[in-house]
Amino acid sequence: MFKKSLIALTLTGVAAVSTYASAADALTMEVYNPGENSVFPVSSEIISGQHEVALIDAQFQRNDAQQLVEKIKATGKKLTTVYISHSDPDFYFGLDVIKTAFPDAKIIATPGTIKEINATKDGKVAYWGPILKENAPTQVIVPQPLTATVSPSTVNRLR
Secondary structure: OHHHHHHHHHHHHHHHHOOEOOOOOOOEEEEEOOHHHOOOOOOEEEEEOOOEEEEEOOOOOHHHHHHHHHHHHHOOOEEEEEEOOOOOHHHHOOHHHHHHHOOOOEEEEOHHHHHHHHHHHHHHHHHHHHHHHHHOOOOOOOOEEOOOOOOHHHHHHEO
């Protein structure tokens, strides 16, 4: 239930920072989850419009984030927005891989999420770095604040 509400909220935020298209354009969503091969097999959602893609959450491990990059590139569409839905590192540690592959994509989160990431990121890297080894982030990317608000009906206008 929380995840569905979060996705609805996220889609609203994604629509707020994306280029709009006609209301007739449909959105599709693909869920990527690396499964048992990951320390934390978290899900990321790829939201596709006609010409653009938005991403919800960036994975925990670099190798899983790279698989996510390949899936996004396979769409042939431009990644415009990455929304980080939670302050735990399994939601944002993969951002360095995503940002390298898509340097123009906006990376956003709520101010509360950003505050918590800033407060805990150094300790998280210190703990998880030796465990993840080469799959630990080379740089922690902190999202920018989501500042726009829109109604849920604007979700249908993501291009």
